[in-house]
Amino acid sequence: MSGTLVNAEGWHTLVVTDQSGNTTTVTFTIDKTAPTVLDEYPDVKNDLGNSINLLLGTDEDTTAYFVVLVKGSSSPSENQIIAGTDIDDIHLVLSGNASLNANTEEVININGLDKDSSYEIFVVVIDKAGNKSMVHGFVLNRP
Ligand SMILES: [Ca+2]
Numbered sequence: 001m002s003g004t005l006v007n008a009e010g011w012h013t014l015v016v017t018d019q020s021g022n023t024t025t026v027t028f029t030i031d032k033t034a035p036t037v038l039d040e041y042p043d044v045k046n047d048l049g050n051s052i053n054l055l056l057g058t059d060e061d062t063t064a065y066f067v068v069l070v071k072g073s074s075s076p077s078e079n080q081i082i083a084g085t086d087i088d089d090i091h092l093v094l095s096g097n098a099s100l101n102a103n104t105e106e107v108i109n110i111n112g113l114d115k116d117s118s119y120e121i122f123v124v125v126i127d128k129a130g131n132k133s134m135v136h137g138f139v140l141n142r143p
Contacts, residue, residue, distance in 0.1 A: 049115030
């Protein structure tokens with residue numbers, strides 16, 4: 001094997017030629033950039049007491065993970081949010097994930113809330129290369 005080390009981001013095409021002159025072309029991408037949660041997200045609409053719509057948007061195709069905690073809870077780490085736990089690794093019923101398309105608003109329905117409680121929702125998104133965004137929080141205040 002010989003060749004040039006490729007580590008630049010973006011799409012690359014690799015052409016392999018054997019001793020008989022047969023060639024195989026492989027296309028691959030290198031992505032080292034963390035995805036970003038767009039400015040207006042996360043957001044909550046349609047607060048019906050026991051259920052809400054969580055709105056999310058990102059700048060590339062990602063999987064979003066979220067946990068819903070009582071207001072004032074400490075933020076879990078990225079990996080704890082992915083695992084659906086709080087900062088003490090306690091698994092949360094109010095957690096989940098969804099696929100997001102780049103620059104498209106995704107609406108996630110969350111059920112099972114106590115209508116009299118205020119909540120804090122923590123979100124992290126991961127791109128297809130495994131790069132993680134920062135944790136983003138949203139406080140859902142109830143009267
Ligand atoms: Ca990326």
